[in-house]
Amino acid sequence: FDRCFCDSRTEVMEKWVAEFFLRRQQNPRVYASPLLSALKPVDSDDCVKLKITSVLRDISNSLIRGTVDEGMLDLLEILEKLMLQERSVIMGSLKSAYCWTAVECTHRFMWPVTASDGFFGDALERIWKKRIGMLKERESDLVSHELLKWESDLNEAFEEPEIYRKIRESNVRYNAISHLTQLVKEQWALLGCSSLESEARKRLLKRKDSPNASRKRGNGYGRAGETTDKSNGENANDVEEVGGLEKHDGAVKVNEQEQEHEPSLNKGEIAVARELKDFLLEIQRLIDSSTRQEQEPDDAMEQSNDVTPQNDEANRTEAEDSEGSSSSRRVRPHLPTPEPLNVSPLKKVRLERPRPRRPMKFWTPEEVAALREGVKEFGKSWKDVKNSNPVVLADRSEVDLKDKWRNLFGR
DNA sequence: ATAGGGCTACCG
DNA sequence: CGGTAGCCCTAT
Structure with missing residues (x-):
């Protein structure tokens, strides 16, 4: 990062910001092409x-x-x-x-x-x-x-x-x-999560780790936002915003491919954070106006820069969280009439209809012996039991083992 | 993954 | 009928 800190710094940030907005699932919906063209082409x-x-x-x-x-x-x-x-x-x-x-x-x-x-x-x-x-x-x-x-x-x-x-x-x-x-x-x-977000998480972790020696790795990421004190001013803001947004990241691993952005910002950290925030706000403004006037915002974008909406910046994030409250003033795109579905997506249907019952097979003494051995060694961890003699127990599932054991010795 | 309730075929 | 063995389903 140091290397590109001077001239291509903004370029990196543009990428990060673009990426961030492209990945978030919430409203306002971002349209990729206008967003990318709004940024300087980073090709x-x-x-x-x-x-x-x-x-x-x-x-x-x-x-x-x-x-x-x-x-x-x-x-x-x-x-x-x-x-x-x-x-x-x-x-x-x-x-x-x-x-x-x-x-x-x-x-x-x-x-x-x-x-x-x-x-x-x-x-x-x-x-x-x-x-x-x-x-x-x-x-x-x-x-x-x-x-x-x-x-x-x-x-x-x-x-x-x-x-x-x-x-x-x-x-x-x-x-x-x-x-x-x-x-x-x-x-x-x-x-995985966006570069911006993983950066934010990293900094958050660093901050949490340094004051007290609480090593809470693993999935400690989650709701970290609340615990940070707000005294840090804009830094904290950035982190909260970033941390709370993305939903789809499920697996909380810092993506390997993200490593290219790895080097952390220890120099001018504050400056960068401030700049990032400005970027976010600016882009947010572009997005707001462009989604409001339907999706052909390429030209609308220019004017909107100065006619920009005003004060609602502060409540914006909250408004988004309660999905829909703000969407009422957005122009609803014309939806094509949906074709009727044979299967209602609302009704929970089993796509594969009930499996025919597996034919009943009595337990052979050999299998029972294998089961006993297995349990003696591994207790009731049926997975291990099955693995202890996969040949004999080939066509018995772990559940079968459990059931058989229940039949053998009551509880 | 595991525990536990339930279902079904079978038998006396 | 009630009991049993094997298998299925589902909540945790």
Whole structure:
């Protein structure tokens, strides 16, 4: 950090701030492209992560709006390319999300009862021949078996009214949304917390550790905000704000990839903190005005700089926390009429219907002996018992062991 | 992961 | 019926 402290300091901070806003899940929703263009274009190669973050943000937003269209396919393709740049594997979740999104994009043209009536043919041509054709050409990993299967099914559907009808009536959208949601969740989790936040946590820890020798590592991070005294002025503010916001970070590990930002700020710490805060406020202001005037804020942004809203800065954070109270004055985007779902997402359905009962098998004396041995050695930790003789106990689950033991000796 | 309640097939 | 063995479900 020292090295880049002088000239590229602001650049790093821009990245951090952008990243921070892109990752937070709360309102106001950030739109990736305006945010990135609002910042000076930081187009170095190490921005891949930031780009991934922004693509994810776009996908999330699209999902929140309920929009699963060909723009989504674009986003997924970009995501794939970025992940290749990062030399990470293309995961199953991305493949199936892409597959189902492609199917959904086609499926939405199956509104007429017969294939030839509407634009189904055009959709096939555009999406499957051209778009996916290009994927095939560059041997993309997105071309999965699943995808190929659907390709042939959809092509068949064009000829066979019966197949057309079946696909037409199936609930593709539900699957597409599920897979996309899954993908987004997985990716957010993979990214961990933002650089800004991990920095804040680090400083928080340092501060907590130094005064008293309480070594409370592990998941001590959680609600640390309250315990810090506010006497530290703006520093404390920053930390609280940052610490409280992100929800999706689940695993509280400081991401390995975050290490590039590792070196801590001990010089000019205060100055940096102050600058960060200014950044946050400024960006917040941009976001506020841009989300308020719908999502085409590119030009709106300029004027809004001076017409900027006023005093509500102070209560802003609280307003966001109670989701929705402030959203009433935001323009609600026009949502496409949702297609009816065969399965209500509200009703908790078991997607795999009740497993057929495992056929009953009596315990052999050998198995019982193994069980006794195991328990003698490990007590009632069934996991260990099973591991102590995995061969004999191969088709007995840990629960089976427990049940059998109960049968043998009452309680 | 484990404990404990419940269900079902079977038997006397 | 009641009892038992094996298996399933779910709260902790």
